[in-house]
Amino acid sequence: MPSRIEFSFSDHEALPTIPITLSHTSFSVSANALLDTGSTVNLLTYDIGLQLGAIWEEQTVHLPLAGNLATVEARGLFVHVQIGTLESVRLAFAWAQAAQMPLILGQTNFFREFDVCFQQSQRTIEIIRF
Amino acid sequence: MSLTELIPLVNNLSQSDKLSLFKLLATQVPDAELQVIFSASEYPIWSPYDATEAANILMQMIQDDRKASTHA
Numbered sequence: 001m002p003s004r005i006e007f008s009f010s011d012h013e014a015l016p017t018i019p020i021t022l023s024h025t026s027f028s029v030s031a032n033a034l035l036d037t038g039s040t041v042n043l044l045t046y047d048i049g050l051q052l053g054a055i056w057e058e059q060t061v062h063l064p065l066a067g068n069l070a071t072v073e074a075r076g077l078f079v080h081v082q083i084g085t086l087e088s089v090r091l092a093f094a095w096a097q098a099a100q101m102p103l104i105l106g107q108t109n110f111f112r113e114f115d116v117c118f119q120q121s122q123r124t125i126e127i128i129r130f
Numbered sequence: 131m132s133l134t135e136l137i138p139l140v141n142n143l144s145q146s147d148k149l150s151l152f153k154l155l156a157t158q159v160p161d162a163e164l165q166v167i168f169s170a171s172e173y174p175i176w177s178p179y180d181a182t183e184a185a186n187i188l189m190q191m192i193q194d195d196r197k198a199s200t201h202a
Contacts, residue, residue, distance in 0.1 A: 036177050038177050038179040039177045039178055039179060039181075040178055040179060040180065040181045040182055040184065040185040041178055041181055041184050041185050041188055042188075043176070043178065061187060061188075061191050062187075063181075063183075063184040063187055063188065064181070064183050064184055065178050065181045065184055066178050066179075066180045066181040066182075066183075066184070067175060067177075067178055067179065067180060067181075068175060068176070069176065069178050069181070074184065076187065076188055076191045078191075078195065092188045092191055092192050092195075094178070094181075094184055094188065101176040102176060104176070104177065104178075106177075106178070107185065108185040108188045108189055109188065109189070109192060
């Protein structure tokens with residue numbers, strides 16, 4: 001199983017996103033996730049959580065978000081994340097009751113599980129599992 | 131002179147000349163149209179960069195899960 005993978009980063013893309021597959025219970029969803037070193041948490045949109053078969057009322061860990069998400073209710077949810085051919089990893093997400101926001105991979109705990117090299121001059125993003 | 135001919139000339143102006151030109155043009159545009167240009171949108175920043183309490187709770191959730199996996 002490889003421990004690193006590289007994605008091309010188009011000149012036209014304003015933000016670094018990578019394709020990932022999320023799995024929870026027996027459901028999986030493919031989506032583009034924003035690599036956000038400035039985000040303290042991983043953030044899962046409400047609709048993706050529902051598509052993964054998660055039940056809001058069953059999630060008992062309440063998370064206070066901040067900034068313009070301060071009024072949005074969020075709950076902790078474990079989701080398996082597959083990045084290309086890398087081994088699937090179980091990440092903890094803040095599942096937020098909001099739709100108009102990106103799927104975010106942030107410090108807790110995506111960047112605790114992976115090194116990420118943003119190589120703008122090479123137009124690549126390298127993800128390394130450690 | 132057409133706008134197409136003018137744009138390269140404007141691009142070559144110094145910053146202070148661009149600012150002077152901008153001020154001149156602004157006086158010739160009705161206030162209502164300027165307001166539409168400069169207050170048209172709010173740009174939400176979704177990145178929860180300072181949600182440290184949420185991050186701490188998530189870390190605790192991860193640690194509890196690891197302990198439960200170890201004891202299982």
